[in-house]
Amino acid sequence: MKEKLSRKLAQNVEALKDIFQDSSDLVYRDIQFTESRRGLIVYVEGIINVDLVDQNIISPLIEGLVKAEKPVERLSELPFTRISLTQTSTASDWPGVIEAILTAHVVIFMDDSDEVLTFDVKGGSRRSVQEPSTETVIRGPREGFTESLRINTALLRFKLKTEKLKMKPLIVGKITKTDVVVSYIDGLAKQDLVDSVLDRLKQIDMDGILESGYVEEWIEDNPYSPFPQMQYSERPDTIAAQLLEGKVAIFVDGTPFVLVAPVTLWQLLQSSEDYYERYFVTNFIRWIRLFFLLVALMLPGLYIAVTTYHQDMLPSSLILSIATAREAIPFPAIIEALIMEVSFEALQEAGIRLPKTIGQAVSILGALVIGQAAVQAGIVSAPIVIVVSMTGIASFTLPRFNLATTVRMLRFLIMILAALFGLFGIVVGTVWILVHLTQLKSFGVPYLLGVSPYRLRDFKDIFVRVPMWKMSQRPNSSSETNRNRIGAPKLRGRADEHEGW
Incomplete structure (x- = not known):
């Protein structure tokens, strides 16, 4: 198969059907641009938002072609003035087209054109946001991560409304091509830690990543230790709290469990509810x-x-x-x-x-x-x-x-x-x-930071938790340049402030 697309639609369709033979979930929809020029819309059924395709691509395209003052000659001339989709790109080779189709994009072919338009319309039937089943609390938020990567990152954005929250994307797995996002707060997480996480993820070389447990085994420091060296959680508030302490979170598409690194033994003995009571x-x-x-x-x-x-x-x-x-x-x-x-x-x-x-x-x-x-x-x-x-x-x-x-x-x-x-x-x-x-x-x-080696800053939140207003500095694992998390110290618990009662 040639790498470049053909200018003839029939040849492209034939090559496409040969690549995706025995794929009953691939949808082909013909469209007529002019009396002599045809086009084709291709997508995988079940992983895209069909309503979004019909309302924001098919309907505006047909209506625009009917009202067009002149015949459409190039893809760039397609009447998409009413389309509100922003994640639009082009592809001119087969690897790019195949990747777009398999990553929930709608692809538009046109006769006499060796380029295609792609629209990101991820969707399909996924589990909605529900209460976490593995980390129940008496007091605290009731929302949990789902199997959708974008829903999970959005839940984190709701908690951390700052432009310093970074989310670096990667694709891991030669066959599954799983979307992975490394998230951290710029200025709080050590850059060496972020670079180390990204380097380890890029070194993963296997066919498929189906759950975050695959990633955990690949990137942990000591694979022969019985103790867990990464924390996983399906609670957005837990992940947000860890990022505020200079940690790094790893989102994996297809699982509600988000990984956090680094981790200490004391962190694994704590619950998110410890900070709500x-x-x-x-x-x-x-x-x-x-x-x-x-x-x-x-x-x-x-x-x-x-x-x-x-x-x-x-x-x-x-x-x-x-x-x-x-x-x-x-x-x-x-x-x-x-x-x-x-x-x-x-x-x-x-x-x-x-x-x-x-x-x-x-x-x-x-x-x-x-x-x-x-x-x-x-x-x-x-x-x-x-x-x-x-x-x-x-x-x-x-x-x-x-x-x-x-x-x-x-x-x-x-x-x-x-x-x-x-x-x-x-x-x-x-x-x-x-x-x-x-x-x-x-x-x-x-692993025993705070006790071995002893660090007073971390010891305040191990065997006992001091009041929030006394934990003025972040743990030693965070960045050296931004340790303070509380502003000017204020006196708390002064009974004489209420002597008038």
């Missing part, structure tokens, strides 16, 4: 999360270590109660714990995959029935059922699913080390995790 409430909830993070990671391992090696650490009455409950159990504590943990993980996975109407009921009833039946059958003891239930509840308190999944996996490592070496094994496992976390980086930013 008063700081007293937020701090209380954060302490609960941190406590149950340790419970979700350590509790089964501690149970195994104490009941197997360190019985003298428990009060006599408690150890006698546990021993009585385990008297008829034929398995050691590690096998008992693994049976219950694997069963709980299977029930949790089944509850996610089943239809929503029955998934929740199956997971809850399954846990109750299986746990009770296992205790009555003498396969497991009642204390391990309590331990596993508390562990499962603790993992649900973590606001980020990817971090919660990592904790669930590492829990099994701690259990095995506890069964082999007791509390010494738990200490070894904990030290290994901490050493790994101190060495881990996300786009060059230390």
